[in-house]
Amino acid sequence: MHGQNFFLNQPLAIEKDFLLSLIPNIILGYQQKNFSSAENILQKAQGKIEMQANAAQSFGADVFPVVLDISGPIVKYSSWYYLGTQDMISILRRLDANPTVSGIILNIDSGGGMVSGTAELTHTIKNLSKPTIAYTGGYMCSAAMDIASGANIRMANPYADLIGSIGTMLSYQDFSKMFEKWGAPIYEIYAPQSTEKNKEFRDLQSGDPKAYEQRLKEMTADFISRMEENLEETLKDDGHVMKGKTYTPEQALSVGLINEIGTLEDALAKF
Incomplete structure (x- = not known):
């Protein structure tokens, strides 16, 4: 199942x-019209898994571990260049049901992404039998x-970049003045019964972020x-870990965000 991903004016983890590093690539992709289709993205991910199976066989x-790459922004649906969490869930469930798979390694290199769809993937991983x-x-x-x-074990390469950043944010852009400058004024008229419709954004536009802050507060909780x-x-709260701080691998180990420091080969050797 494929849908639309939104990064602007949406809650993000x-x-x-x-x-900020993603935006130029996404804009360039739209300009050059070189994004991959959802079907091609999924096919590429499945192809990598098939190559691993063929190599092992x-x-x-008779049995072998499988590595699933999770790189780039976390998005709900496969689009742009990235595998979405919905397709990851489908892949993981198939791997979990495959008797030749001895274990699953999630090879992660991502600074985060959409709130939508993330908790569902975490829940799926936590409940896998493998x-x-x-x-x-x-x-x-x-x-x-x-x-x-959601994984049983969390590992980081000693030269990994950053780990942590537990929290949510809103990246909000108001394009109304730009459209008005181009001669395209925006008019919004609401039915008298619809006093709560889009209220969070309307309050935000008028300079009052309280409603949206409350929404982010609930998501972060x-x-x-x-x-x-x-x-x-494993968690050892240092007073900062749940407030969005990021850590080096050694620091992440000390606060319990990861269990071990090692290489991908070390992870594979566990299976």
């Missing part, structure tokens, strides 16, 4: 620097950290609660 392995390892050699932040929390539950055996 993402590192701000990572978000060529060496005579053993799982979340590994990063780069970034494992925000929505990506949420996803990693859900995020934190899930992290506390999933990491309860």
